[in-house]
Amino acid sequence: MVPLYTNNLHHEVELGVVIGKGGTSIPQAAAMEHVAGYALCLDMTARDIQDECKSKGLPWTLAKAFNTSCPVSEFIPKERIPDPGSVNLWLKVNDKLRQSGCTSQMIFSIPYLISYISDFITLEEGDLILTGTPKGVSAVQEHDELQAGIEDVVTMSFRVDRQDY
Numbered sequence: 001m002v003p004l005y006t007n008n009l010h011h012e013v014e015l016g017v018v019i020g021k022g023g024t025s026i027p028q029a030a031a032m033e034h035v036a037g038y039a040l041c042l043d044m045t046a047r048d049i050q051d052e053c054k055s056k057g058l059p060w061t062l063a064k065a066f067n068t069s070c071p072v073s074e075f076i077p078k079e080r081i082p083d084p085g086s087v088n089l090w091l092k093v094n095d096k097l098r099q100s101g102c103t104s105q106m107i108f109s110i111p112y113l114i115s116y117i118s119d120f121i122t123l124e125e126g127d128l129i130l131t132g133t134p135k136g137v138s139a140v141q142e143h144d145e146l147q148a149g150i151e152d153v154v155t156m157s158f159r160v161d162r163q164d165y
């Protein structure tokens with residue numbers, strides 16, 4: 001759903017990491033023991049609002065945490081993705097490929113992210129960490145059909161609606 005206050009809503013396809021065992025200050029070497037599985041996620045982002053917040057040094061809450069801002073796939077058990085550092089993600093808008101990338105291109109590894117985040121915020125069972133998006137983000141419009149996938153693992157599709165309340 002496109003919030004009324006944005007004119008530039010972008011898709012960001014991302015691998016989500018589902019935490020199975022909580023912890024604080026988790027060392028990188030133990031980080032994968034805290035993972036229960038994965039999910040395919042869309043970090044829908046109101047880019048115009050985010051840019052405005054960035055320029056004012058404000059938090060991005062309204063850009064990234066509006067109702068329906070984060071569609072999430074079914075839960076994918078850890079065993080189904082033995083190497084999360086090397087999976088291909090893709091996203092199509094109206095059947096046109098917009099994003100395609102491999103998690104090997106990520107700047108920070110999953111163990112690094114878990115360790116870093118848990119130094120500041122205690123992770124709990126069920127927490128979902130979005131790991132960042134590959135290149136190709138672009139704007140969506142009402143009625144667009146989004147289809148996304150993790151190659152050989154899962155696909156999901158959504159239709160973009162406009163907020164009407």
Ligand SMILES: O=C([O-])CC(=O)C(=O)O
Nearest residue numbers: 012014043045131132133
């Ligand atoms: O929106 C941003 O600036 C960053 C972001 O979520 C991503 O790279 O996935």
Ligand SMILES: [Mg+2]
Nearest residue numbers: 012043132133
């Ligand atoms: Mg993102």
